[in-house]
Amino acid sequence: MAKRATARDVAEQAGVSKWTVIRAFTPGASITESSRAKVMAVAEKLNYRPNLLARSLATNLTHQVAVLVDDFENPYKLSFLERLTLELQSEGLVAVLININEHFDHVHALLNADQRQLDAVIMCGTAFRTEMLQDVRLDGAAPMFVLARDSQIPGVPAINCDTTLAIKDLCRHLHEKGYRRPGFMAGPKTLSTALGRRRAFKAFWKAHGITEMPELAAHHYSAASGAEAVRRYLNEVSPAGRVDVLLCENDVLAFGAMDVIRSEFGLKVPADIAVAGFDNTLFAAAPAYDLTTYEQPVEAMVKAAVAMILGREPKKTVTMPGRLVVRGSA
Amino acid sequence: MAKRATARDVAEQAGVSKWTVIRAFTPGASITESSRAKVMAVAEKLNYRPNLLARSLATNLTHQVAVLVDDFENPYKLSFLERLTLELQSEGLVAVLININEHFDHVHALLNADQRQLDAVIMCGTAFRTEMLQDVRLDGAAPMFVLARDSQIPGVPAINCDTTLAIKDLCRHLHEKGYRRPGFMAGPKTLSTALGRRRAFKAFWKAHGITEMPELAAHHYSAASGAEAVRRYLNEVSPAGRVDVLLCENDVLAFGAMDVIRSEFGLKVPADIAVAGFDNTLFAAAPAYDLTTYEQPVEAMVKAAVAMILGREPKKTVTMPGRLVVRGSA
């Protein structure tokens, strides 16, 4: 394997200095057309390509963005990743995907991103507790952003769907449909809090004179946990006392819930219990689920985040409206 | 924002040379305990962290691996990404996720990865045609690997599930269940070929004396395309002439197929038409689909790929057996 050609190699063969070679590859640099042509010819021959690593070291800009993800169970993440990589790439940036979990925690990931001199860190739907930052000092570190979840760290902006509005839209729809015994299924407590959906849910119904709101708790954001939570609930509640509609914190929980409601208890959705989700996951549209849900403005959120990273927009928390998607399940 | 401390800053304050500082941070380097302690104390005070970018430039090793993905519609990709990032991270590597599509093509991505000096390129389920490499010359470029698809480029190893075995297992199961009018639903032609599933399917049934095998063609690997293909087929075939089992090239197509079979034509799965898929996507286990499918050995494949990247295993094409997952749909 032949060694990669460098600017100096090209310079020698072209009979110019290495700086002239660099200039030939720098758009808008001061160089005569004849020199550029000469350089380009040799560069082509030697298959020279500028080394971005060296450039990064000198400019202090890697054009790489860390994307921290902790929940690979939710297909919805894939949509975010798709839009995010696309948007980053269209701006000449690239996503470094970092899997956060017990074995490779947030702090570790942040330190790693820091050492690799990444330009920014996006926490994509991951919950990050302030305490975690206690022991980390990141002096001139990359700016952080929280995508699709509330930021609970001062100075770290969040780019979010307007939860209050979203839940209000969803609940108003349910209320108009005549449901009066609403239940809520939440995910793990700490993660759930950062979403703020439960809070908005309770506020809505209270404002409409309803205070009785069963809460089902799922241990993970997975269909299996959603299934388990509903199973537990339906087993201990009399048919007469059941909720008539169940709003799940996200689609994945809703899928699990519907599965159990229909397959294990032989109940009908929405006739016996209506179900709604949140996210508008790909599968929500499938006739097998036909789930009423709420779609986050993924593209707008991603664009906003990237604009902040590039410094085109001020770095500050923003929320944007999504879209209610009414289907057959509620 | 304070500037980041460098080895030189630490050296000055600790009264040693910068090389001693480096040594304090190099495991196994020759340095006295007292010097190391002195350096570490100052390093802690200044919050010094080695700059991996500079190290990469000097060592010619970035510990970054490009992961090219072109199909974000398939939730199965998420499993691969999860295992892959985890495995890479456990070896001190990190995944650079590159979204391949019309706007950002393979060649562009490869060039980009090349310029960023990435250590390896993994094409995760992406179809890469030999012609594309025609115009690219990558001198000392990073080694490439194809994951979960046949490699059609000489010198580029593929890490794959044993397709022949897998399809044989699947079909044997269907045959034993008594199905005799099998149909196959394939994805886009070029991509489909690289999977080799169609070929193995035809071979099996021919060997069992069955030559009549309707083929349904989906334009994309998406539920919508799978749905459309089945809709077209069921509309133009008389109930008597229908297949009794439909093997879909992957789960996502199978989901779309089942949706149409049940919701639009009011048929029962598996009574009227049985359906099987491939991949064992998360949703395949959901009661709503309960799909018989075949699971690729994701973990083993990922481990094999990473081992090759690290040079622990010879770089060569390998296939490994997966696991037949029998459920209610067939």
Add this chain to the structure above:
DNA sequence: AAGTTTTTTGCTACCGGTAGCAAACGCGCA
């Protein structure tokens, strides 16, 4: 105590670019 070996430390050179200043060049004009 001097000589020898081993360990520790410092050094030069380098990885492949960037930034910005200074010298060399080319051109128009007097």
Add this chain to the structure above:
DNA sequence: TGCGCGTTTGCTACCGGTAGCAAAAAACTT
């Protein structure tokens, strides 16, 4: 022909590390 000016080119210094040799210091012999 010579002067002044703007453009092009080359230069030094630097980004923050690594590699490996040479000098200095410490440890071991006899």
